Amino acid sequence: MPDVFPPDTVRCDACPVLCYIKRGHAGACDRYANVEGQLVRVDPHILLDRAKSQGTPLVPFLEREGDWDGKIMKGQETFVTAIGAGTTYPDYKPAPFIVSSEVEGVDMVTVVTEGIFSYCGVKLKIDTDRHLGPERNLVRAQGEPVGHVTTAEYGSQMLSLGGVHHLTGGSKSEGRVTCETLLDLCNGKEVELTIDDGASVRVAAGKPPVVNGQQEERMRVGCGSATIGMFAKQWFGKVDDVVVVDDHITGVLSEHQAGKLLGVRETGIAIQGRRSTPGRYFQVAEPGTGWGGTNISDPLTILKPFKPKFAWPHLRLLMVSTTGEQFAYYELDETLRPVEKELPETLKESVGRIRENCEPALTTVLFMGGAGGSLRAGVTENPVKLTDSVKRKLTRVTCGGAPAYIWPGGGITFMVDVTRMPENAFGYVPTPALVAPIEFTLKKDDYAVLGGHVDYVRPLVDVLKEKERQRQLVSHAQNPWPLKPHAGSSES
Amino acid sequence: MREPAVIRMLPDGRRLHLHDGPIDLIIEASGTPQTISTAYEAAARRFVSILDELCSELPLLRNQAQKNSERPRGAVAQRMFAAVEPYCERCFITPMAAVAGAVAETILDSMLGVAPLDRAYVNDGGDIAIHLNENQSYKIGMVERPERPSLFGSLEISAADPVRGIATSGRRGRSFSLGIADAVTVLADSAATADAAATVIANAVNLPDHPGITRVPAREISPDSDLGDLLVTRGVELLSDSEIAAALDSGVRVAETLRAQGLIHSSALCLQGHTRVVSPLLARTFIALSQRSLLHA
Numbered sequence: 107m108p109d110v111f112p113p114d115t116v117r118c119d120a121c122p123v124l125c126y127i128k129r130g131h132a133g134a135c136d137r138y139a140n141v142e143g144q145l146v147r148v149d150p151h152i153l154l155d156r157a158k159s160q161g162t163p164l165v166p167f168l169e170r171e172g173d174w175d176g177k178i179m180k181g182q183e184t185f186v187t188a189i190g191a192g193t194t195y196p197d198y199k200p201a202p203f204i205v206s207s208e209v210e211g212v213d214m215v216t217v218v219t220e221g222i223f224s225y226c227g228v229k230l231k232i233d234t235d236r237h238l239g240p241e242r243n244l245v246r247a248q249g250e251p252v253g254h255v256t257t258a259e260y261g262s263q264m265l266s267l268g269g270v271h272h273l274t275g276g277s278k279s280e281g282r283v284t285c286e287t288l289l290d291l292c293n294g295k296e297v298e299l300t301i302d303d304g305a306s307v308r309v310a311a312g313k314p315p316v317v318n319g320q321q322e323e324r325m326r327v328g329c330g331s332a333t334i335g336m337f338a339k340q341w342f343g344k345v346d347d348v349v350v351v352d353d354h355i356t357g358v359l360s361e362h363q364a365g366k367l368l369g370v371r372e373t374g375i376a377i378q379g380r381r382s383t384p385g386r387y388f389q390v391a392e393p394g395t396g397w398g399g400t401n402i403s404d405p406l407t408i409l410k411p412f413k414p415k416f417a418w419p420h421l422r423l424l425m426v427s428t429t430g431e432q433f434a435y436y437e438l439d440e441t442l443r444p445v446e447k448e449l450p451e452t453l454k455e456s457v458g459r460i461r462e463n464c465e466p467a468l469t470t471v472l473f474m475g476g477a478g479g480s481l482r483a484g485v486t487e488n489p490v491k492l493t494d495s496v497k498r499k500l501t502r503v504t505c506g507g508a509p510a511y512i513w514p515g516g517g518i519t520f521m522v523d524v525t526r527m528p529e530n531a532f533g534y535v536p537t538p539a540l541v542a543p544i545e546f547t548l549k550k551d552d553y554a555v556l557g558g559h560v561d562y563v564r565p566l567v568d569v570l571k572e573k574e575r576q577r578q579l580v581s582h583a584q585n586p587w588p589l590k591p592h593a594g595s596s597e598s
Numbered sequence: 599m600r601e602p603a604v605i606r607m608l609p610d611g612r613r614l615h616l617h618d619g620p621i622d623l624i625i626e627a628s629g630t631p632q633t634i635s636t637a638y639e640a641a642a643r644r645f646v647s648i649l650d651e652l653c654s655e656l657p658l659l660r661n662q663a664q665k666n667s668e669r670p671r672g673a674v675a676q677r678m679f680a681a682v683e684p685y686c687e688r689c690f691i692t693p694m695a696a697v698a699g700a701v702a703e704t705i706l707d708s709m710l711g712v713a714p715l716d717r718a719y720v721n722d723g724g725d726i727a728i729h730l731n732e733n734q735s736y737k738i739g740m741v742e743r744p745e746r747p748s749l750f751g752s753l754e755i756s757a758a759d760p761v762r763g764i765a766t767s768g769r770r771g772r773s774f775s776l777g778i779a780d781a782v783t784v785l786a787d788s789a790a791t792a793d794a795a796a797t798v799i800a801n802a803v804n805l806p807d808h809p810g811i812t813r814v815p816a817r818e819i820s821p822d823s824d825l826g827d828l829l830v831t832r833g834v835e836l837l838s839d840s841e842i843a844a845a846l847d848s849g850v851r852v853a854e855t856l857r858a859q860g861l862i863h864s865s866a867l868c869l870q871g872h873t874r875v876v877s878p879l880l881a882r883t884f885i886a887l888s889q890r891s892l893l894h895a
Contacts, residue, residue: 123656134772282647
């Protein structure tokens with residue numbers, strides 16, 4: 107390596123080649139260049155334009171025509187995200203962009219930087235009732251441990267992936283694969299995960315999960331027993347008994363607490379499987395792709411013969427799955443054998459309602475990270491003041507313009523729904539660690555008070571002039587506009 | 599800030615694009631849909647660590663390769679070293695002269711290791727590793743000036759030919775050249791071998807001490823260039839036909855030697871619109887080229 111460079115040579119850290127780039131030249135990749143002594147990415151920096159109406163998707167924004175007229179009106183509606191902004195990490199120097207704009211008569215400042223998160227991971231919520239694996243068991247990608255099963259929530263299985271122990275605490279390859287898995291999930295790509303002594307799943311943010319090769323379509327309305335509870339009243343008087351077939355808990359109206367309360371007459375119905383409590387049965391069949399997540403295609407196979415002691419001819423029986431996708435209606439003949447009949451109009455509504463209460467099954471990816479260390483130094487000379495300002499809601503934290511949930515307690519630990527961020531907003535460094543965009547927006551007065559780098563604040567119009575390397579997108583319609591002055595920011 | 603590698607299908611749905619730092623690969627495999635997807639997956643898996651591997655011994659790879667040099671450890675780096683080793687007593691060369699070809703070859707091997715493909719290529723910025731099963735062939739077009747793409751020649755390589763690597767070097771490419779050739783294309787057994795040879799031949803197309811050629815120490819443009827203080831070509835004024843012939847002659851002499859030594863099969867050398875071809879293989883296949891040569895005659 108050469109020992110002495112001209113003062114305006116920059117070292118590019120966009121890839122491990124770490125090129126020294128002289129002023130006016132590009133690096134080995136031709137994608138990073140030294141412009142006026144600054145490392146400049148030839149790739150675009152993402153700006154968001156405020157969505158004009160609800161439901162506007164993120165679409166590339168047309169290049170502006172002609173020269174900038176200097177009016178701030180247009181600028182008010184543009185938010186400079188940290189995606190593609192670069193970072194000054196690990197130097198103790200101001201963030202790459204500290205942008206001021208006037209919004210609704212208030213001077214706002216947004217500090218924009220790409221953060222390098224060695225403490226980070228994703229929380230996965232997988233909408234399925236299938237058993238993915240025992241709690242605490244390892245979740246693997248490409249055979250490497252990248253996380254573990256945490257728990258089940260209602261209708262969903264929860265996995266925790268990444269975190270500093272997998273990223274840097276294990277083998278080199280564990281760290282690399284973990285980083286890759288997190289990056290792919292955060293950028294909306296599909297990832298295949300296997301769980302020790304459990305299932306294999308293919309998941310992507312905002313898409314239906316695929317469990318053991320089978321795509322989940324809809325969440326069930328509840329377990330079979332819960333379904334009885336929800337619809338007992340709508341069924342009472344219109345049918346003599348109802349069986350809600352479910353791989354977890356199959357429910358029977360006449361035996362169930364809800365039926366008893368209504369005074370549903372005993373039918374003596376007998377179900378295969380293990381009775382848990384009255385009207386609730388486990389393991390009525392094997393798991394499968396049939397009724398209610400079982401392997402049943404003919405629901406009568408789970409019924410034992412009706413007994414004359416309780417049942418009666420013309421007894422009306424509804425069998426339905428927990429998603430309402432499968433249903434059948436029977437009446438008993440003189441010998442007490444069920445005969446399938448067309449579903450009466452009076453029952454159609456309840457079956458339809460089960461269906462309509464089943465939401466699409468999705469995978470949710472929340473990125474979680476801690477903005478500590480020198481990232482805060484890019485915002486203020488006194489980093490703890492930033493933490494304090496975030497806690498007091500004087501400073502709003504967004505990731506690529508998407509709202510971040512800040513955990514109570516110490517530090518700036520946040521979570522963000524990656525589907526509300528622009529595409530490919532995440533990067534990585536070989537540490538390994540993830541690179542995520544983060545923006546801090548606050549009133550200009552508050553920024554000065556917390557010791558911000560006020561000398562580095564640039565008006566939005568100046569930033570917009572650098573349009574060669576900018577790409578404009580329309581903001582996600584469901585995100586609150588990141589620049590809107592917040593109620594809590596009147597005092598500091 | 600480290601940028602993530604790009605792994606994506608091109609909009610045509612057939613070709614795979616892999617990009618990481620300075621490495622940019624276009625890959626196309628032919629076979630059954632299943633073998634293609636298996637091959638692409640293997641290519642992507644191999645690809646993601648390749649730049650880190652190379653960079654872990656970058657200083658060594660940027661050093662002049664000599665008989666007694668320390669050998670690199672990485673698999674790709676070893677291919678690079680092996681490809682430049684035959685030249686290390688003849689001229690200044692570093693393993694970096696074969697980096698693109700070695701990467702292309704490595705990725706192609708990773709694909710063939712898991713999937714039986716009819717044919718496939720990995721194009722690393724013009725340095726191409728190819729695979730051909732029986733009775734398969736590729737038609738290849740050649741461009742001398744990347745900023746003004748127009749074919750100056752085309753050739754067909756079939757399974758029966760010994761060629762599995764194609765590389766082009768010259769002062770118009772992304773790397774520096776010590777010579778003045780616009781483009782030197784080489785066909786060889788493998789992409790890394792072709793890459794190293796194209797560099798050496800392109801360096802030899804030269805007119806030493808010609809006042810119309812601007813040369814600058816590589817380090818002045820790129821401080822960490824493997825070429826250090828060697829003078830690299832930055833500009834060539836219009837040359838007379840005899841000057842062009844003299845420069846091409848010196849390149850052709852080197853190419854003939856390499857062919858005699860079995861290092862290359864064929865080569866085409868371009869300078870200011872004039873093209874010379876070394877080898878029976880190219881002479882047989884360069885149909886478009888021969889027509890154009892007539893125009894220049």
